[in-house]
Every structure is written in structure tokens, then in C-alpha cells.
Amino acid sequence: MRMHPESMTPSASLGDVLRLVHSERSMKQAVLRLLRGTEGSVHPEARRSQSVWELHYERLAEVGLVASQEEGVWTLTERGHQVGTYLAQCEAGDELDLMFSRLDCQADSVFLDLGCGAGPALIKASELSTPPQWMIGIDIDRSSLVAADAALGGHRPQCLLIQADLSALPIRDGAVTRVSSRLSLPYVDQRASLAELGRVMAPGGQAFLQVHSVGFYLRLLWDERLQWKRVILNGFCLLNGFMFALFGVQLKVPNRHGLYQELYQTRGGLAKILKQQGMTILWSERDRLFRVLGKKNGA
Numbered sequence: 001m002r003m004h005p006e007s008m009t010p011s012a013s014l015g016d017v018l019r020l021v022h023s024e025r026s027m028k029q030a031v032l033r034l035l036r037g038t039e040g041s042v043h044p045e046a047r048r049s050q051s052v053w054e055l056h057y058e059r060l061a062e063v064g065l066v067a068s069q070e071e072g073v074w075t076l077t078e079r080g081h082q083v084g085t086y087l088a089q090c091e092a093g094d095e096l097d098l099m100f101s102r103l104d105c106q107a108d109s110v111f112l113d114l115g116c117g118a119g120p121a122l123i124k125a126s127e128l129s130t131p132p133q134w135m136i137g138i139d140i141d142r143s144s145l146v147a148a149d150a151a152l153g154g155h156r157p158q159c160l161l162i163q164a165d166l167s168a169l170p171i172r173d174g175a176v177t178r179v180s181s182r183l184s185l186p187y188v189d190q191r192a193s194l195a196e197l198g199r200v201m202a203p204g205g206q207a208f209l210q211v212h213s214v215g216f217y218l219r220l221l222w223d224e225r226l227q228w229k230r231v232i233l234n235g236f237c238l239l240n241g242f243m244f245a246l247f248g249v250q251l252k253v254p255n256r257h258g259l260y261q262e263l264y265q266t267r268g269g270l271a272k273i274l275k276q277q278g279m280t281i282l283w284s285e286r287d288r289l290f291r292v293l294g295k296k297n298g299a
Helices: 014-023 025-035 050-062 078-090 093-103 120-126 142-158 190-200 214-223 228-247 267-276
Strands: 066-070 073-076 110-114 134-139 159-163 176-182 201-212 253-255 258-260 279-286 289-296
Touching (some): 014 078, 025 050, 025 078, 050 066, 078 142, 093 176, 093 201, 110 120, 120 134, 134 142, 142 159, 228 267, 267 279
Parallel strands (some): 134 159
Antiparallel strands (some): 201 289, 279 289
């Protein structure tokens, strides 16, 4: 079977495709298998059972998710990447349950998800027994927002999706009462982004932040010790976290995507910078990830 992405005409809407891959576990596994392959592709020799996977890839090709550019090599299309990203993010169901058990959304809450990706936290918020009145998703990646738009379905009228940088939120002061950020903060300017978080939060508002702990990068450093480029990157993240925790300095290195500034956080370092934004830490826990629940003072 030989296809090219530009010649494919999807036979279903993105929303229909998301429902399709959610309805069948094998279809979900097929998309995630491609997503986690080399540059979104799978070669015949990498498959345990070529004939079984071939059937799934052909079905996914019919709805515009995969293409075979070369004989026997299946590759995700742009739409396939959107769906795969959404599925990967939705695997963190337990983390979302934990987050919303702490955030305690109310019927009049305005919920903001920073780095919303393909929208799993927004969808979870909309399905709570007491969902927030309004939801806002912010992400710099447009393709993720397109997937979120389709995945929200009937909940879309209560949700505003915005493409923006976390360090310059297009939201007025004190407009939101509940904020979440799941693993988006480690990659952005800490002071600018957390200053924006403090600015848009209403007094008494709560924020659930999930960042990387030092253990996350120590584990990566060991697991990827044979890949010299990854050793350098993981070492930089460890150094950057140390510099920020000790001196409040975040190192930034230019690269082809802009600035590379990834780092880990500590409770003390995060408490200090949140205090500058008028926030207090109510709860925290740390393993490979570091989770914090903070409250904006004044109510």
C-alpha cells in the first residue's frame, strides 16, 4: 500500500476521529505506537506482528491519520500528530483526578489551564460533578489547540482557547479563580510566567502547579547516559535548576526554536517566587514530579 499525505482526503471530522480511536483500545495503541516511533513512523522490522498492525494503520489511513510514504513505512500525518498528542496527554487520568481533588472547582469558578495542549484538563473540568462556569485554555502550539477544539465537543461553548505565550497572558487582572499548569512551567521563563499567573488570579484563587523535581533529571541522566546530546541537555537542566534555587537565576541558551531554559524546581525556590506574587503554598508533594497547590492571598 502506497500513499502520500498530500493526496489523502480525510473522510471524518477530527471530532469523529477522536471518538473512533477512543472507542477501540487497539486503535489508540496503534496511534500511540506511531507517535512514539522515530519521527512519527514505524518500520516493518519494528512491529511484533506486521499483519495485525497493518490492518489498524489502513483503517487510520482512511480517516487521514497515517500515510505510507515508502513501501511498508507508516507515518503520522499532521492530523495524526494532533490525535496522538491528545491521546498521550489523556493517559494521565490519575494525575487529573488528583489535581481536581485539590483544586475544588465551584459552579462560579473560572478555570484557566496554562499549557493546555490538546485539552485533557479542560475536558476533565467540564465533566466534574460541579464544573466551572467558564474554562480558558492557553497554549503556544496551534495544532494542539485544534485538537482541543475538536475534543471538547459539546463543552466548547463554555471554553475559550487562546494561542499565547505563558509570559504574556491576554487576560485581565484577577479574572480567574482556578489555575492549573501540568508540566508547562519547566520550559518557560519562570519569573515572567509566574508573575502573569499571579496577575490574572483573583484573591482567594487556587493554582495547581506540576513541575519537574531534581529526581526527574537525575533519572533521565542515568537512563540516557549513552546518548551524549541528552547527557548535555539533562546536565544543563540540573545546573539550571540549581542556579535558580540558589541564586534566582535562570540560564537561557539560544537554539533554533528560540531559547532553551528548562529546569527543575524546589519547594523553597517555588515558595519564594510565589510569595512575590502574593501567593502561599497550601500543599505539596514530590517524587520524580513536584506538585504544589497555592492560594492567592487576600480572601
